[in-house]
Amino acid sequence: MKTVILDGYTENPGDLSWDGFKCFGELCVYERTDNSEIIERIGDAEIVYTNKTPITKEILSACPSVRFIGTLATGYNVVDVEAAAARGIPVSNIPGYSTEAVAQHTFALLLELTNHVGEHAECVRKGAWKSAGDFCFWNRPIVELSGKTIGVIGYGNIGRKVAETARVFGMRVIYTGRRRAPEDGIAEYRELSRLYKEADVISLHCPLFPETEEMINRESISLMKDGVIILNTSRGGLIVERDLREALDSGKVGAAALDVISKEPMAEGNPLCDAKNIIITPHIAWASREARKRLMDIAVDNLRAFYEGKPQNVVNGVRL
Numbered sequence: 001m002k003t004v005i006l007d008g009y010t011e012n013p014g015d016l017s018w019d020g021f022k023c024f025g026e027l028c029v030y031e032r033t034d035n036s037e038i039i040e041r042i043g044d045a046e047i048v049y050t051n052k053t054p055i056t057k058e059i060l061s062a063c064p065s066v067r068f069i070g071t072l073a074t075g076y077n078v079v080d081v082e083a084a085a086a087r088g089i090p091v092s093n094i095p096g097y098s099t100e101a102v103a104q105h106t107f108a109l110l111l112e113l114t115n116h117v118g119e120h121a122e123c124v125r126k127g128a129w130k131s132a133g134d135f136c137f138w139n140r141p142i143v144e145l146s147g148k149t150i151g152v153i154g155y156g157n158i159g160r161k162v163a164e165t166a167r168v169f170g171m172r173v174i175y176t177g178r179r180r181a182p183e184d185g186i187a188e189y190r191e192l193s194r195l196y197k198e199a200d201v202i203s204l205h206c207p208l209f210p211e212t213e214e215m216i217n218r219e220s221i222s223l224m225k226d227g228v229i230i231l232n233t234s235r236g237g238l239i240v241e242r243d244l245r246e247a248l249d250s251g252k253v254g255a256a257a258l259d260v261i262s263k264e265p266m267a268e269g270n271p272l273c274d275a276k277n278i279i280i281t282p283h284i285a286w287a288s289r290e291a292r293k294r295l296m297d298i299a300v301d302n303l304r305a306f307y308e309g310k311p312q313n314v315v316n317g318v319r320l
Contacts, residue, residue: 002026003047006033011072020300057083068306081316090311090318092302097294098286103161105285109257114143146170151199154206163187196223208235218243227254233285236260245271259285
């Protein structure tokens with residue numbers, strides 16, 4: 001069978017190997033695929049892997065050879081899973097590969113907001129310490145995490161890892177999610193509105209679904225503590241960016257750190273571009289080599305399971 005990978009560059013810019021896919025037949029890897037090229041590049045391939053390249057109902061109609069679709073990510077909103085199911089095509093995603101990496105990046109963002117390590121190091125590099133009149137200086141308040149309350153929205157693998165890490169810092173942890181988890185001694189369950197009111201730090205770790213889209217907006221922000229910190233390493237569409245900008249400008253939100261935004265790469269005129277008290281990183285929380293290697297291994301395993309007639313990590317309910 002022929003396998004096509006439509007947008008492999010971000011998963012493997014050259015430090016990993018695609019060889020695991022080659023034992024299943026012909027392999028064609030594209031670094032990026034424009035929407036106008038999708039149908040031609042899929043062609044008569046039976047296996048398609050995508051990260052952010054959309055696979056729509058129209059594309060599936062134009063490519064009748066497709067028998068399996070794999071995402072090179074946990075999210076699968078780029079695939080019309082219902083259209084695939086109607087054609088008997090299983091769609092498999094990659095769960096659990098980035099838990100450690102995303103939790104680590106979440107705290108890298110939070111610690112930069114509370115300790116400003118990068119900013120102070122840059123001041124030293126520019127000579128500010130040499131000219132300081134005291135043995136130390138700081139140009140931003142240094143904030144301890146111990147004793148603060150972090151509200152984790154989404155209590156899956158990543159949310160739990162963030163909660164565990166927060167406890168190490170001495171933080172009190174509350175969470176909300178689609179369902180209440182068994183008591184684990186780490187985090188206390190809260191309804192969403194109550195979490196907004198109690199949390200000093202709010203960290204987003206939920207999928208982008210209709211019920212979560214734009215959940216951080218003017219109304220929900222109004223429920224939060226003055227000076228709250230908002231972190232997002234999940235999906236940009238969870239936040240109404242103009243409302244967050246307004247809250248940062250007013251000081252209602254004390255600071256924010258985002259690894260994701262609504263349109264990626266960032267478009268000119270994004271309201272958060274020049275907002276104050278914000279850190280934005282270019283969607284790299286998932287991108288450690290270790291995490292990408294786990295992703296690659298699971299993607300190959302998903303393909304192997306399909307070949308054996310027992311597809312795994314299927315998100316659209318199709319079984320062979």
